[in-house]
Amino acid sequence: MKTWGKSYPHCKNCTTTRRAHRARGYCTRCYPLIRRLEIIRKWDLNDPKSLKGYFRLSSTWRSDTLESVRVTRLAKVQTQLDYLQMREEQLTGEVDGLDLESAFNHIAARCNRRSANLFQGSSTFFDHNFTPEQKRILFRLLNDIEEACAYKAPL
Numbered sequence: 001m002k003t004w005g006k007s008y009p010h011c012k013n014c015t016t017t018r019r020a021h022r023a024r025g026y027c028t029r030c031y032p033l034i035r036r037l038e039i040i041r042k043w044d045l046n047d048p049k050s051l052k053g054y055f056r057l058s059s060t061w062r063s064d065t066l067e068s069v070r071v072t073r074l075a076k077v078q079t080q081l082d083y084l085q086m087r088e089e090q091l092t093g094e095v096d097g098l099d100l101e102s103a104f105n106h107i108a109a110r111c112n113r114r115s116a117n118l119f120q121g122s123s124t125f126f127d128h129n130f131t132p133e134q135k136r137i138l139f140r141l142l143n144d145i146e147e148a149c150a151y152k153a154p155l
């Protein structure tokens with residue numbers, strides 16, 4: 001396991017040191033996403049190898065179709081990177097009722113997609129019943145559950 005050091009004190013995207021350094025200053029979760037961004041940016045209809053694993057080259061594909069898919073895919077991967085960054089900020093900062101509502105909803109959605117709003121409107125419940133320290137502890141525990149699951153950013 002590579003460790004963080006002088007060149008890379010923490011992940012360049014999410015700033016974590018909780019996960020191992022994977023490559024080029026990124027943690028084990030961010031680096032695969034950074035690689036995916038790079039691969040998508042290099043898609044080229046004239047170079048079928050660049051599309052390997054993503055598309056079968058079709059004669060009906062036009063460059064504007066590819067560009068449209070590229071923009072959508074880049075945005076999706078960037079959303080995942082942003083999510084990882086936000087999550088680290090929440091883990092090191094103050095946690096409020098809304099953060100907990102969102103974290104509980106996310107776990108509930110993992111159990112069952114239809115339960116994605118199970119805790120909607122619960123933020124004041126969390127704020128009224130838990131001290132700031134208790135909210136931080138709850139958030140960390142929920143994060144532990146989430147990280148024990150296969151990675152999936154909220155859609």
Ligand SMILES: [Zn+2]
Nearest residue numbers: 011014027030
């Ligand atoms: Zn990271």
